[in-house]
Amino acid sequence: MAWNVFKFCTALRGLGSVMILMVLGVVGVSYYAVVLTNYGPTLFESGGVASFTAFAVVLFHGLLAMLLWSYFSVVLTDPGGVPPNWRPVIMDEEGGEAVPLVGSEFSSPILFMQHQSTLISDPGDPRIRFCKKCNQFKPPRSHHCSVCGRCVLKMDHHCVWVVNCVGALNYKFFLLFLLYTFLETTLVTLSLLPHFIAFFNDGEIPGTPGALATTFLTFVLNLAFALSVLGFLIMHISLVMGNTTTIEAYEKKATPKWRYDLGRRKNFEQQVFGIDKRYWLIPVYSEEDLRRIPELEGLEYPTNPDLDSRL
Ligand SMILES: [Zn+2]
Ligand SMILES: [Zn+2]
Incomplete structure (x- = not known):
């Protein structure tokens, strides 16, 4: 079931920005279940000294900040249109x-x-x-x-979750969104796992019935997202390593040697993430990378001369 979350969403294409509200809704419910009803009371009772809980709360907020930053970078960044009168x-x-x-x-x-x-x-x-x-x-x-x-x-694909196309100018931000969503949903799932196990073992579960229902819903939602996003993330890691978009992956089946494959390192650095390592994990490119890597503008792509007999 979990693997079908993204297929299900192609049916929601017409919903537009409602999807943004849905993402923020999932984030809000998860925040309520994890921070306000789970870790919050523990921290409050211990006077803020429960070290593991404090670490988990800091990690949760850090990942959430990166997730939202990446998410709105994908939503708000133009994936790249063709300049007027562009000629080959x-x-x-x-x-x-x-x-x-x-x-x-x-x-x-x-x-x-x-x-x-x-x-x-x-x-x-x-x-x-x-x-x-x-x-x-x-x-x-x-x-x-x-x-x-x-x-x-x-163009990689039109993504209903970000109400935008994923293309040359926002693909890196999309990958970071996937990465931080996977890490955050995994953290939420692991945080709520003891409650979930206790629920089925008839153990002592603190909280009101409403809080319990929210915790249960959040656990199931985040587990489904973690598994779906993991599948998607693995697929995109292999696409990045071969310098292929999702659309091109279909074209590639007819072409055994892919002419844009420049080798893993170049595919990763010069086609998607930039050379400056300090910018790999944030949805921004350094000024220098934007200046020295013309591919980041999305109009020109070098081909591998060994693989392209036509050039
Ligand atoms: Zn067109
Ligand atoms: Zn589109």
């Missing part, structure tokens, strides 16, 4: 120079093919992509999102 840059086969396509005569892919026949030997060149819905060229790795109604740079 094609390498001139003879001179090896980059040739940007300019001029109004290249406004349609058919005209473009005719004019550039000396540069492109294969009219079905996968490097030239055009979106009929947006009526514009598509940068490499971008895809049209039918929910957003536009092309999104390095």
